[in-house]
Amino acid sequence: xxxxxxxxxRPQAPSPAAGAPRPRARRVRYALTVVAFLLxxxxxxxxxxxxxxxxxxxxxLHEWNLLSDMRWVGLGNYAELLQDPETxxxxxxxxxxxxxxxxxxxxxxxxxxxxxxxxIPGRNLLRGVYFLPVVTSWIxxxxxxxxxxxxxxxxxxxxxGLLGLDGPGWWTDPTWAMPxxxxxxxxxxxxxxMIILLAxxxxxxxxxxxxxxxxGAGWWRRHVSVTLPLLxxxxxxxxxxxxxxxxxxxxxxxxxxxxxxxxxxxxxxQQIYDLTFRYGSAGMASALSWLLFALVMLVTLVQxxxxxxxxxxx
Amino acid sequence: MFRSRLTTGxxxxxxxxxxxxxxxxxxxxxxxxxxxxxxxTITYTNFxxxxxxxxxxxxxxxxxxxxxxxxxxxxxxxPYADYSTALKTDLAGGTASDVFDIEFADYEGYQQNGVLxxxxxADTSAYQESLAEAYATDGTQYALPSSFSNVVLYYNADLFxxxxxxxxxxxxxxxxxxxAAEKLTDADAGVFGDYQPISFHEFYKTxxxxxxxxxxxxxxxxxxxSPEGLEAARWLVEKSGxxxxxxxxxxxxxxxxxxxxxDGKLAMWHTGIWMFGALADASFAWDIAVEPGDxxxxxxxxxxxxxxxxxxxxxxxxxxxxxFLTSSEVMVDTxxxxxxxLPPVADEDRLAPYLEQGDPENRQAVFDSLESVxxxxxxxxxxxxxxxxxxxELTEAAAGRQSVExxxxxxxxxxxxxxx
Numbered sequence: 012x013x014x015x016x017x018x019x020x021r022p023q024a025p026s027p028a029a030g031a032p033r034p035r036a037r038r039v040r041y042a043l044t045v046v047a048f049l050l051x052x053x054x055x056x057x058x059x060x061x062x063x064x065x066x067x068x069x070x071x072l073h074e075w076n077l078l079s080d081m082r083w084v085g086l087g088n089y090a091e092l093l094q095d096p097e098t099x100x101x102x103x104x105x106x107x108x109x110x111x112x113x114x115x116x117x118x119x120x121x122x123x124x125x126x127x128x129x130x131i132p133g134r135n136l137l138r139g140v141y142f143l144p145v146v147t148s149w150i151x152x153x154x155x156x157x158x159x160x161x162x163x164x165x166x167x168x169x170x171x172g173l174l175g176l177d178g179p180g181w182w183t184d185p186t187w188a189m190p191x192x193x194x195x196x197x198x199x200x201x202x203x204x205m206i207i208l209l210a211x212x213x214x215x216x217x218x219x220x221x222x223x224x225x226x227g228a229g230w231w232r233r234h235v236s237v238t239l240p241l242l243x244x245x246x247x248x249x250x251x252x253x254x255x256x257x258x259x260x261x262x263x264x265x266x267x268x269x270x271x272x273x274x275x276x277x278x279x280x281q282q283i284y285d286l287t288f289r290y291g292s293a294g295m296a297s298a299l300s301w302l303l304f305a306l307v308m309l310v311t312l313v314q315x316x317x318x319x320x321x322x323x324x325x
Numbered sequence: 326m327f328r329s330r331l332t333t334g335x336x337x338x339x340x341x342x343x344x345x346x347x348x349x350x351x352x353x354x355x356x357x358x359x360x361x362x363x364x365x366t367i368t369y370t371n372f373x374x375x376x377x378x379x380x381x382x383x384x385x386x387x388x389x390x391x392x393x394x395x396x397x398x399x400x401x402x403x404p405y406a407d408y409s410t411a412l413k414t415d416l417a418g419g420t421a422s423d424v425f426d427i428e429f430a431d432y433e434g435y436q437q438n439g440v441l442x443x444x445x446x447a448d449t450s451a452y453q454e455s456l457a458e459a460y461a462t463d464g465t466q467y468a469l470p471s472s473f474s475n476v477v478l479y480y481n482a483d484l485f486x487x488x489x490x491x492x493x494x495x496x497x498x499x500x501x502x503x504x505a506a507e508k509l510t511d512a513d514a515g516v517f518g519d520y521q522p523i524s525f526h527e528f529y530k531t532x533x534x535x536x537x538x539x540x541x542x543x544x545x546x547x548x549x550x551s552p553e554g555l556e557a558a559r560w561l562v563e564k565s566g567x568x569x570x571x572x573x574x575x576x577x578x579x580x581x582x583x584x585x586x587x588d589g590k591l592a593m594w595h596t597g598i599w600m601f602g603a604l605a606d607a608s609f610a611w612d613i614a615v616e617p618g619d620x621x622x623x624x625x626x627x628x629x630x631x632x633x634x635x636x637x638x639x640x641x642x643x644x645x646x647x648x649f650l651t652s653s654e655v656m657v658d659t660x661x662x663x664x665x666x667l668p669p670v671a672d673e674d675r676l677a678p679y680l681e682q683g684d685p686e687n688r689q690a691v692f693d694s695l696e697s698v699x700x701x702x703x704x705x706x707x708x709x710x711x712x713x714x715x716x717x718e719l720t721e722a723a724a725g726r727q728s729v730e731x732x733x734x735x736x737x738x739x740x741x742x743x744x745x
Contacts (some may be wrong), residue, residue, distance in 0.1 A: 076442050078411050161575075162574075163574045180572075183572045183724075271717070272572075288410040288414070289713070290710050318429050
């Protein structure tokens with residue numbers, strides 16, 4: 012959206028008007044304009060993201076319990092992490108989370124967006140309702156879901172009981188802890204994906220659907236041949252953002268299970284937290300943060316390269 | 326925040342100048358920090374008053390400020406669960422308060438890392454000797470004991486009466502507790518006979534009660550995977566789902582056991598004497614007894630201390646407050662009157678009023694428990710990790726996802742890896 016505005020600022024052809032600045036001066040002025048627009052986000056980014064990242068890189072080469080002097084260990088932390096079974100488990104749990112979470116929020120969000128893009132009564136209210144969880148604090152949501160999924164007196168197991176089903180132990184059971192977290196996360200983030208996809212849907216020109224209908228395409232065919240290809244840039248955005256958020260999952264894990272039972276829901280960021288604040292290994296935690304960053308970067312690069320095959324920009 | 330408060334303090338002192346100096350005259354308070362005398366504000370972060378004793382702490386603060394004109398104590402109170410994380414972060418960031426609480430279990434780690442100021446000239450004669458020594462290293466005091474407490478067996482006398490059973494007493498063993506718990510459990514009424522957390526803190530104590538030990542004598546390896554250890558683990562784990570609620574029923578979540586007991590749905594409860602205050606309004610008769618043992622009796626004892634930050638700019642005023650908080654008459658009276666944790670004073674006569682207060686009647690059990698104490702095994706830096714491992718393995722056994730034998734074998738292997 013910013014691109015067209017900026018291109019318009021760019022000098023297209025020298026203006027014939029008398030007293031116009033020379034091209035070089037205009038280029039400097041243009042550059043200054045760009046810098047001025049970037050500053051409000053670049054300064055906080057440098058101060059609160061880039062600087063701490065470099066600090067964490069330095070810390071990751073040391074042994075440090077937050078209180079002592081740092082002791083240089085070189086790449087020792089990385090070597091230890093790469094063969095540590097608990098690290099493997101944390102990455103495994105994170106991937107499990109993403110594998111469960113991503114399809115649910117995307118398909119669910121798409122379904123909601125399609126439903127609420129149609130002219131149905133009360134759709135603005137419904138859009139608001141579905142977006143409400145997105146702006147609710149994770150701590151509140153986690154506490155509510157812990158109640159809902161309480162194995163002995165929660166609503167979910169009560170309803171399952173009425174249907175004659177014996178509900179599982181949810182967050183108290185290692186097998187069900189991660190599904191519980193996925194369920195709560197999908198519920199909370201569905202509205203976010205829906206809003207983004209809804210915006211994408213509204214960019215698709217109505218005429219295309221009319222043309223497709225004239226060509227005899229049914230509901231399914233219209234969506235497969237018109238909606239999905241034209242929605243692909245939005246889909247791409249949603250996937251990149253959701254995947255990055257998925258790798259960084261923490262709040263809901265911390266508040267719902269604390270990583271338990273028996274480490275069954277310990278994701279990478281929970282492990283980083285425990286290492287720093289519970290086990291006094293801030294150096295190790297920083298190394299793990301960088302491993303996570305490297306993985307996220309790699310996955311995102313692969314996604315960006317892969318997009319050429321399936322993302323269609325109109 | 327601390328700096329800005331200090332600046333305000335200095336500015337105030339400059340404005341009001343001589344008046345304040347005159348006020349402070351006569352005492353030697355407030356000579357550090359502000360140049361040329363004047364007010365100092367010291368900060369104090371605590372968890373000991375959280376959850377019901379905030380006003381009692383305020384009483385002590387008021388008395389201190391009255392006795393030490395020119396020193397103001399700025400109190401921050403935090404829940405115990407978040408306290409350690411916040412303190413470590415503050416220490417790492419150089420924003421720790423002048424005075425802060427520590428638990429005995431954490432003392433060694435903080436002392437070794439040099440974040441505690443040595444308390445030169447602290448008068449330790451006021452404290453019980455063993456408690457004062459616990460916070461000294463190489464003959465120097467690095468913190469002062471602020472309280473001590475232990476764990477006893479609480480019981481709901483009304484439930485015992487209804488079942489026609491004798492109340493627990495100091496002669497009880499595990500077998501007596503078990504027999505009573507089974508008779509008192511009434512699943513249909515949602516009444517449970519017993520509650521004892523399945524955790525590291527209960528385990529090292531019950532291993533001792535069974536006649537074993539948690540670590541080898543030189544502390545170099547785990548010793549709990551022994552017949553005594555297995556007996557202790559079974560004692561804890563087998564309660565779950567029989568006489569005690571399971572994790573699925575809520576065991577282990579915050580306040581679950583407190584609610585169960587105060588609702589009159591729990592007959593026996595292993596917990597600390599810090600719960601006296603919370604039970605003041607209970608609608609049923611209750612009392613306490615020394616915790617039953619097996620081979621021998623052994624009770625857990627906990628102690629809290631206060632330390633002065635090595636980074637404090639007002640060490641002298643801070644130490645003055647730390648000493649007042651841990652040894653003043655006001656503190657002793659306030660703690661005894663309110664049933665807060667016990668004051669660490671040397672003079673046992675001063676504790677006499679504690680025994681007379683009732684609720685619970687048998688307060689003597691608190692002191693009797695101190696006669697045979699199971700000390701918490703301490704391994705330094707990896708302490709938290711060791712505690713988590715033991716709690717986790719036992720919890721998995723209690724949930725029936727592994728046998729007690731598997732739990733101890735796995736815990737032994739993991740704890741030895743930490744020690745090795």
